[in-house]
Amino acid sequence: QAERSDDILIAKLRPGQEIELEVTCHKGIGKTHTKWSPVCTAYYRLLPDITFTEKIKGSDAKELKKLCPVGVFDIEDIGKEKVATVVNEGVSCTTCRECIRHEKFANKINLGKKLNVYEFHVESVGIYKPEEIVRRAIQ
Template sequence: MNYSNFTQNANKPFVSITGQDQESISFILSNTDLSVANAIRRAMIAEVTTMAIDLVEFENNTSVLTDEFIAHRLGLIPLFSSDVDTMIPFTSRECSCQQYCPSCSVELHLNVKCDQESRSVTSNDLISVHQQIKPITSESDSGILIAKLVKGQEISLRCIAKKGIAKEHAKWSPCAAVAFEYDPHNRLRHTTYWVEDDVKSEWPVSKNGELEEEPAEDEPFDYLAKPNKFYYNVETTGALKPQEAIIAGLKVLQKKLAFIKKNVEGIAEEVGTGGVEERMF
């Protein structure tokens, strides 16, 4: 979907993309409230579902690293999660299995023995039983380092990946970072700078300031002004594409608002029939 083709409307929010690649995307969101813009940021970071390793069963580990250390590293390896919606949430009662099954989890195996002087164990050695949900590949294709073995050492284990969100654990976050800025020239005075000599040299304006007209020295301060243009830079872990993370975050926020709307309407109906006392929100 090309958001840069959206028609600008003075009364409706609109988005324009300023840059993108395989791992990140930069865009400007305009004509909305600060609370809404920040809610989108928070949803992308903490409430978008992905797959991550949550259980590790060791069969053999003769490396210098403890089981717990390796398990922690495995949990932080991003897994391709574009097909995450096909999985049933493990924490829900929707799945009828007793422990875990292919409907609510993905099994991965790691079996490595060093037969040479030394060997690196990476995410490329993790074999997934699911064709789509598997460890991401790096640019160098060397994989993410898990451990190093010397001759005679080995690691043999089984992993169970489950569906989750970063509110439960950061390993499920699809975003490595979400940069969020508004008012780069500080017209609204929301930021107080510690200045020793010259504010312009000590606090240079970000590159987003180039997209706005620099304020005049004698520009009057508007006490009623509110921010209405927000600059985002979303960098993903690779579990989801940047566009997928944004759309998923918007869907999460939409569901939350729909839930509130439904309940408010239900209360209003009960109030109208005298079922409950009228209340303020």
């Protein structure tokens, strides 16, 4: 037996108005049909893995920092040298490959993807919070 609720608002009527209505409701899950899915956008990406095969120093480090459109690289003072480093483990990297297009850096930087490390984005339509959607999806 399905649950019954008497307080579901269907429409608001003004004095003298009326509606003749026959309603049938079905409860379903997104696996059956997308109309029951509480998610409007969901996607994932593998996180980038950026490593240096050799140190990039001085003016080359400054040039590399300027090449990246999303600011993945920074310059760190190590002793008397200024050396290029990866900021925030490269999370903001879109793997646009601008850093390795330049011949000067092509053999000094390895750009790849971390295996088994994902970044998920789940956008809700409001029925459930994104955290709840992920929790239920894992079950």
